[in-house]
Amino acid sequence: DSVRNRHLQWVSKVRVNTQAVLKRAQQIQGHNKNKKQWQAAWLLRAVTCIDLTTLAGDDTPGNVHRLCMKATQPVRNDLLKSMDMQDKGVTTAAVCVYPSRVADAVKSLKAANSSLPVASVATGFPAGQTSLKTRLEEVRMAVEDGAMEIDIVINRTLALTGQWEAMYDEVCQFREACGEAHMKSILAIGELGTYTNVYKASLVAMMAGSDFIKTSTGKESVNATYPVAIVMVRAIRDYFLKTGHKVGFKPAGGIRTAKESLVWLTLMKEELGDEWLSPHLFRLGASSLLADIERQIYHYVTGRYAAYHQMPMA
Ligand SMILES: *[C@@H]1O[C@H](CO)[C@@H](O)[C@H](O)[C@H]1NC(C)=O
Numbered sequence: 001d002s003v004r005n006r007h008l009q010w011v012s013k014v015r016v017n018t019q020a021v022l023k024r025a026q027q028i029q030g031h032n033k034n035k036k037q038w039q040a041a042w043l044l045r046a047v048t049c050i051d052l053t054t055l056a057g058d059d060t061p062g063n064v065h066r067l068c069m070k071a072t073q074p075v076r077n078d079l080l081k082s083m084d085m086q087d088k089g090v091t092t093a094a095v096c097v098y099p100s101r102v103a104d105a106v107k108s109l110k111a112a113n114s115s116l117p118v119a120s121v122a123t124g125f126p127a128g129q130t131s132l133k134t135r136l137e138e139v140r141m142a143v144e145d146g147a148m149e150i151d152i153v154i155n156r157t158l159a160l161t162g163q164w165e166a167m168y169d170e171v172c173q174f175r176e177a178c179g180e181a182h183m184k185s186i187l188a189i190g191e192l193g194t195y196t197n198v199y200k201a202s203l204v205a206m207m208a209g210s211d212f213i214k215t216s217t218g219k220e221s222v223n224a225t226y227p228v229a230i231v232m233v234r235a236i237r238d239y240f241l242k243t244g245h246k247v248g249f250k251p252a253g254g255i256r257t258a259k260e261s262l263v264w265l266t267l268m269k270e271e272l273g274d275e276w277l278s279p280h281l282f283r284l285g286a287s288s289l290l291a292d293i294e295r296q297i298y299h300y301v302t303g304r305y306a307a308y309h310q311m312p313m314a
Pocket residue numbers: 111112113
């Protein structure tokens with residue numbers, strides 16, 4: 001149809017200026033000089049944007065349950081109290097698990113009366129090397145088990161070789177399989193070659209109905225980097241300016257320190273504005289990040305550093 005053709009024409013014309021992107025990424029990392037009292041508030045903000053994740057081969061109902069409990073109470077109550085935040089319902093944005101663990105997570109959260117959404121990776125995560133039929137079936141099953149968000153992986157070969165129509169059509173099928181669930185499209189930027197490809201893949205993923213675009217699975221040899229993020233958020237901005245449609249951004253893979261989480265928030269604020277600083281348009285995919293953030297908040301509140309064992313498992 002004509003919308004599809006107009007979209008694909010737009011994709012074919014794109015070029016990214018690598019030098020400008022690298023320069024901007026350098027600048028952003030230097031802009032993260034918040035005052036101490038702001039830092040604590042920003043760290044709490046980062047917590048509310050985390051998709052608290054476990055994607056291990058040996059995940060069990062037990063460790064998924066602990067993850068869910070941590071997600072509903074991510075920061076110690078005494079610390080929240082010191083910041084006058086104990087009644088604000090601070091939780092992470094979601095928990096993120098493999099499809100086979102969705103039912104466990106849903107059950108744990110339900111037992112805790114939590115409305116926190118369960119997100120699931122799907123479509124043959126992380127490599128996406130199963131048949132299309134199997135990948136679609138996996139999405140439907142995760143949704144059936146109660147996942148409200150699905151993180152799909154794209155076929156990297158399609159992006160790497162510029163088969164944008166085919167990528168568009170495939171992602172549209174995932175979108176349909178997701179039904180009411182939100183869809184986050186993982187581009188696996190470490191495997192896309194050029195920034196221009198990253199920009200084009202971002203556009204195509206958005207055109208095909210993604211609610212979020214996400215950098216990485218965390219299993220590639222290159223994880224979320226700031227230059228790639230600049231390219232992706234500018235695609236989000238351009239798409240918004242052209243269509244009025246707001247798409248979210250999720251960096252993931254290798255994000256471990258509180259300091260990095262502040263750089264990510266700064267990047268979102270400066271490139272996309274305040275609206276992209278909340279969980280409906282920004283997520284941090286992470287597993288160990290929360291422990292470091294909690295430690296920094298402890299330091300802010302008490303003036304001392306906590307040993308990791310003083311913080312419940314993250
Ligand atoms: C959940 O809500 C029910 C009904 O309101 C209540 O009986 C139960 O104690 C709550 N459970 C938890 C873990 O808060």
